[in-house]
Amino acid sequence: MAATRRAAGSNRGVSGSLTSPSKMGFAITLEISLLPIPIKLCLCNTCRRLSGTCGTSYAGTVQLSDLQSLNLATYKASDGIEHRFCSTCGAQALIQASKSGSWHVATGLWNRTEGITTFEGCESVTDTLDGGASFWLDSTDDAPLEKASSRPKNDGREQRLRASCDCGGVKFYLTRPNSDSFKARSPFSDLIVPFHTGASSENPQNDPWWLRDGNTKYMAGTCMCTSCRVASGFEIQTWAFVPKSNIIQEDGSEMDYGMGTLRRYVSKEDVWREFCGVCGATVFWHCGWRPSIVDVSIGLLDPAEGARVEAWLEWWTDRVSFEELAVNRSLVRRLEEGLRRWGKAKEILDS
DSSP: OEEEEEEESSBSSOOOOTTSOOBOEEEEEEEGGGOSEEEEEEOOHHHHHHHSSSOBOEEEEEEGGGGTTSOEEEEEOTTSOEEEEETTTOOEEEEEOOTTSEEEEEGGGBSOOBTTEEEEEEEOGGGGSSOTTHHHHTOOOSSOOHHHHSOOOOOSOOOEEEEEOSSSSSEEEEEOOOGGGGGOOOOOOTTTSOGGGOOOOOOTTOOOTTEETTTTEEEEEEEOOHHHHHHHSSSOEEEEEEEGGGEEETTSOBOOTTSTTEEEEEEETTEEEEEETTTOOEEEEEETTSTTEEEEEGGGBOOSSOTTOTTTEEEOOSOOBTGGGOSOHHHHHHHHHHHHHHHHHHHHHHO
């Protein structure tokens, strides 16, 4: 007996327009006797730079010949593995499972994973240098974690932080917080004032919540909202909140949303997402009501000390943004509990 589950992109079907909803949908047939499917979050350098997230996971098997009607772009990653992503919104959709034509499906596109998949930790943890998201998700990687567990050795003197997608078509730098960073204006993030509570997120005093650790770092956080999930293809998105004035191009000029191979997707009115048109990496999220603050995909950042980028970022550990919208309740609980434990441990270490 088989169960059929539907995978969906930012909406359903296909559209070639960058200004209309991306429509990508297909059915997956799963054998009930094989459920739940064990999955791991891959934290390797390629997966982080290809997605922009903290890690990727795939499950189920489909035949590419059954998906010819979908508007999927092809990309061969730096590790030689082929991928397919939505050419309209950038959602990672498929990863090659075999030369025979079978492909695995990105788990963030599934409309349900609770009870269908079971999370078994992280893999390729040593690529992160500092453990990455594994400290929040209780890694089960067999590789030794001594190096990943070490505290970052960085004096913070670097004034620019490089960012790049897997293909290198999108490259830019972050600069350290400066006087211009305070000129940005923004209501409070859902991390700080949860939207679902109905509380006002207005910030009339313009508290620079995006600056942390004595205004020397940027705030970073996790998100499991529906939009981030289906636009990236994965359940957990990691963002850094950076003033637009602190993002520059390779030549030092002001950041431009048309730079390199960036393509734009309008997820709803006054909300924009940029992704790489060549490899599909999620790059930016920004909106009309806070144009001077940009959400930057942390998976693209390339620090010497590790994937959590702690010499530049301070992570918000009290909440996963829009956790109430997560389709995998056990995963979001695991992430929230892990973040809180890690945050408390850091407080003790730093005291």
